[in-house]
Amino acid sequence: MKYFLQAIAAPVLASVSLIAAAQSVAGPEIAAKSYMVLDVTANQVLLEKDIDMAVEPASLTKLMTAYLVFGALRTKKLSLTQTLPVSTKAWKMPGSRMFIDPKMQVPVEDLIKGMIVQSGNDATMALAEGVGGTSERFVEMMNAQAKVLGMKATGYRNPEGLTEAGHTTTARDLSILSTRLMHDFPEYAHYDGMKKYHYPGTPVSNENNRNGLLFRDPTVDGLKTGHTDAAGYCLIATAKREFPNVGSRRLLTIVLGTASDNARLNESQKLLNWGYTAYEGVELFDANQAVATPNVWKGKEATMKLGRPEAIVVAVPAGNAAKVKTEIQRPDPLVAPFTKGQAVGALKVTLGEKTLLTVPLVALDGVEQAGILGRAWDSIRLWIK
Template sequence: KKITLQQTFSVSPKAWKMEGSRMFIDPKMQVPVEDLIKGMIVQSGNDATMALAEGVGGTSEHFVEMMNAQAKALGMKNTAYKNPEGLTETGHLTTARDLSILATRLMQDFPAYVGYYAIKKYRYPGTPAANDSNRNLLLFRDPTVDGLKTGHTDAAGYCLVATAKRDFPNLQGRRLLAIVLGASSENARAEEAQKLLNWGYTAFDGIKLFDAGQPVVSPAVFKGRESQVGLGRPQAIVVAVPQGQAGKIKTLVTRPDPLLAPLQKNQPVATLKVLLDQAPLTEIPLVALSTVEEAGFIGRTWDSLTLWLK
């Protein structure tokens, strides 16, 4: 279901009655999607989250199904959602690694929305002048930090996915994530995240493996109007490794073989596995850098014969 930032959602009694931190919207309101996003991010509004879930999914239960399907598609192997807002519920689980996958894809796939996470204060007109400050204390302490999201329940403790953009000694303007789960207080999670970010930028090198749009591999394509297609990423492929360890990086590409047309530009096709001293470091999806249309009957028949003879 496609929505716009200007589209309005109604506030259901269920959303209005949400427990925990809130945006303080009520059922008399029709709230624009953009304001609900700000209320969810800046104020950690469980009411805003529920209004968005119901507006997009029809029901919160269906939206949770959508969340779990998306988590699976992203490779978040140890995450199970039971509700949209993140309150404690049996079986509602995630991990630091899965949160790193989600945060990375959020920033890569939706860069236009990253700015919302740096907003320090927000209050929707007509709501009480309370709870309007972003709980990410690093936004107020470190000018290089521009997100991302806090969380807290009694069961999970104080949690933070923090992101900063600074220069590595050998590479300018690179972003790192720091994830803290189960801290004892708001200040403790901020301090631990700050330590992780500082350590990441001083003890690691940022290594650019491939430029934006550069083919990592250009395999043969069968049954298409083109005989080859470049596989890569729209963004530069950069990894962080301990200082002095760049020479131990190795890469391996896994993909379907044979690769068959049609292929659409930006269609995920393969996976780049990055190893550091033979140990897995990260896996990065590779997409088709151009469209390959299906060949005509004669071309498809010839390639079918070629594949049969291989």
């Protein structure tokens, strides 16, 4: 069966596995089975522990459900005002709930709020059935989408995250999903930061978002909590703080398998504060600024500009910005044609012997192939060279 998969153009990000080697600042003691600090602005892992260890994601699963729901909204398969039925299966879901029942027709937007803010398993199931037709088909979509996103160690068995054999992921895969969710669907990010929600006509239980950092730290604006007995207490938190040298910096922290709700909040806060103080953001090049202007052979233009459509920012251990060095890595010779946005080499950023960042460079403008005479002349020049 074929499904629509989100193949939305993502920024060409440097490899998480490569950047993990850039850790050079001692991190705080963290009581979690697995954790990570990711500088989203620079796309650098600042700190990690066991990020490839298989874990149960609990309600962090709902991030993938949200990804597919947002995709359905973008393609007009769903609308925010559209109402969905509540099946008996959704109504009987155990665990955290929004408290909807089969007598209700619930707007999609309210189900999204119920899923994200209240972590409602019933709301999640209603959305999954609304997008996939059945929860089983929706799970197939989840696993297919995970492959598209490059989540190589994730297997989904349900949309909500209840414990089930084979329902596992890793902190690395969760970082991929989280960053793509924020990048691909910024128009829905406000749901992650909602502090309270209650659907009219349902029992008033806990209206507060389960992400307690939203109430502790005004710079935190997401992302999702998770808890089962098997998974422990988990939290993916993201914050955005302003800095004079680079503007805003967004960090994302992942803590998995802590002992309590308070522990996941405390450990996440420690990681956020550490990431913002131990590292500083340095903007190396503006968006669309030429990082290099190499010669081009057999083209209508003699040179081409290489850069990135977004600013190139690197996270550097505090106080070391002046020691950062850059190196252009590219094929030689460069033979036209080139299309705008085509990958052409990379920018390697180092601090001492450590590689901080490797950023793919693209052609900022296209270069058409020269005419026959121009190509022939350059062929002779290349032969002599």
